[in-house]
Amino acid sequence: MSLQILVAGAGIGGLAAALALARKGHRVEVLEQAAAFGEVGAGIQLGPNVTRRLHALGLAPGLASIAARPAMLCVRGAHDGRELARLPFGEAGERRYGAPYLCVHRADLHGLLLDTLRHADGPASAVTLNTNARVRLVSLRGGEAVGVESADARAWEGDALVGADGLWSRVRAEVVEDDPPPRSTGHTAWRALVPQRDLPGRLRSDRVDVWLGARLHAVAYPVRGGDWLNVVVLAEAPPPPGDARDWDQAASLASLQQATGRVGAGLQALLEAVPGWRAWRLHDRDPLAGPQAMARERIALLGDAAHPMLPYLAQGAGMAIEDAAALAEVLADADGEAVPAALARYAQARWERNAQVQARARRNGRIFHATGALRLGRDMALRVGGARVLDVPWLYAG
Ligand SMILES: Cc1cc2nc3c(=O)[nH]c(=O)nc-3n(C[C@H](O)[C@H](O)[C@H](O)COP(=O)(O)OP(=O)(O)OC[C@H]3O[C@@H](n4cnc5c(N)ncnc54)[C@H](O)[C@@H]3O)c2cc1C
Numbered sequence: 517m518s519l520q521i522l523v524a525g526a527g528i529g530g531l532a533a534a535l536a537l538a539r540k541g542h543r544v545e546v547l548e549q550a551a552a553f554g555e556v557g558a559g560i561q562l563g564p565n566v567t568r569r570l571h572a573l574g575l576a577p578g579l580a581s582i583a584a585r586p587a588m589l590c591v592r593g594a595h596d597g598r599e600l601a602r603l604p605f606g607e608a609g610e611r612r613y614g615a616p617y618l619c620v621h622r623a624d625l626h627g628l629l630l631d632t633l634r635h636a637d638g639p640a641s642a643v644t645l646n647t648n649a650r651v652r653l654v655s656l657r658g659g660e661a662v663g664v665e666s667a668d669a670r671a672w673e674g675d676a677l678v679g680a681d682g683l684w685s686r687v688r689a690e691v692v693e694d695d696p697p698p699r700s701t702g703h704t705a706w707r708a709l710v711p712q713r714d715l716p717g718r719l720r721s722d723r724v725d726v727w728l729g730a731r732l733h734a735v736a737y738p739v740r741g742g743d744w745l746n747v748v749v750l751a752e753a754p755p756p757p758g759d760a761r762d763w764d765q766a767a768s769l770a771s772l773q774q775a776t777g778r779v780g781a782g783l784q785a786l787l788e789a790v791p792g793w794r795a796w797r798l799h800d801r802d803p804l805a806g807p808q809a810m811a812r813e814r815i816a817l818l819g820d821a822a823h824p825m826l827p828y829l830a831q832g833a834g835m836a837i838e839d840a841a842a843l844a845e846v847l848a849d850a851d852g853e854a855v856p857a858a859l860a861r862y863a864q865a866r867w868e869r870n871a872q873v874q875a876r877a878r879r880n881g882r883i884f885h886a887t888g889a890l891r892l893g894r895d896m897a898l899r900v901g902g903a904r905v906l907d908v909p910w911l912y913a914g
Pocket of ligand 1: 524525526527528529530547548549550559560561562649650651652680681682683684685686687705707748796798818819820821827830831832833834835836
């Protein structure tokens with residue numbers, strides 16, 4: 517049976533949900549507040565748990581054309597540059613988890629989802645994409661349907677509403693009562709993208725490099741088929757002054773190093789070779805406490821709207837994509853009446869895994885940024901345990 521589903525928000529989570537739902541034969545209205553569809557310039561890593569789901573949506577060829585396939589993860593000290601551990605990805609990892617570990621530019625993944633929706637001639641053609649549609653009012657029509665009104669007074673009605681409207685979600689207030697705002701973590705991400713051809717040979721890379729330091733860590737990995745390098749420094753320090761909701765603040769190496777101090781020579785050379793920086797304030801929420809925080813009646817939350825997290829497990833977009841696949845699964849054969857029960861099953865199926873990933877992301881922050889005895893213990897565990905410590909089968913096989 518074909519349902520009418522409203523999706524608030526056209527980020528990676530909202531577009532993945534629209535595609536997954538349309539592939540199940542539903543009609544979807546995507547409502548995006550911005551005047552144009554787009555994503556900020558930064559990279560994201562996609563574990564095999566995520567690429568497996570994207571492949572199931574028919575995106576394997578498109579992904580292969582935009583992604584870089586890193587050879588390994590390599591962890592070093594940020595101050596002495598010494599290698600602590602490595603985890604090869606490659607074919608063995610792909611065989612183990614049934615899908616590759618990939619790194620992409622966010623805009624490329626977003627563009628791939630958007631192009632697939634726009635040019636689909638099968639079931640995915642039943643998706644309408646609306647811009648300038650900021651969801652303002654939500655009403656449950658006596659339990660029979662859900663209505664939405666945008667800030668410019670346009671109205672839509674559907675069998676279900678999916679809140680994929682990100683960290684500062686409007687739809688969330690319809691599901692979660694007495695909800696505090698997202699927590700400002702006091703951590704900032706400084707990020708940059710640089711063409712590899714503009715870097716000296718010793719700084720170019722085909723792997724995910726992580727440097728661990730006191731109250732900071734840095735990550736670099738290739739994107740765009742390996743042609744560009746994405747560099748992120750994450751530190752326990754405030755960003756340059758500005759709007760707390762601004763994802764994409766102008767920044768500089770000077771502001772970054774005011775927060776971090778100088779790092780070891782290898783990492784320092786990379787930071788100095790990067791032409792420009794943007795800063796991104798990091799917020800999160802406490803891990804989900806139960807299914808009631810992900811769905812109510814005909815409304816479900818997905819991605820950052822439901823479970824924003826620190827990016828220290830590199831799985832925020834990943835969990836949004838997992839949510840999207842799970843949502844389409846529970847709604848596959850539902851008729852209009854069955855929607856509330858199906859969304860309750862979705863919330864039940866997703867909340868514990870999302871909570872676990874949120875909690876592990878916070879814990880990783882404490883371990884990555886450790887000082888003193890915790891740091892010594894961490895380094896020893898990495899040196900002795902190597903790949904075994906870095907691998908996360910509970911996550912990648914899920
Ligand atoms: C530094 C950093 C690195 C990261 N690295 C990774 C990584 O390696 N791997 C990974 O998986 N994740 C990573 N993440 C997390 C990931 O970026 C987010 O979890 C993911 O983008 C969330 O997607 P979303 O679709 O839920 O929300 P968003 O991307 O925030 O999209 C929400 C959309 O809703 C729209 N919207 C908002 N309000 C309304 C409204 N009222 N009406 C209509 N539309 C609305 C917005 O304009 C936006 O388009 C990282 C995050 C950071 C900060």
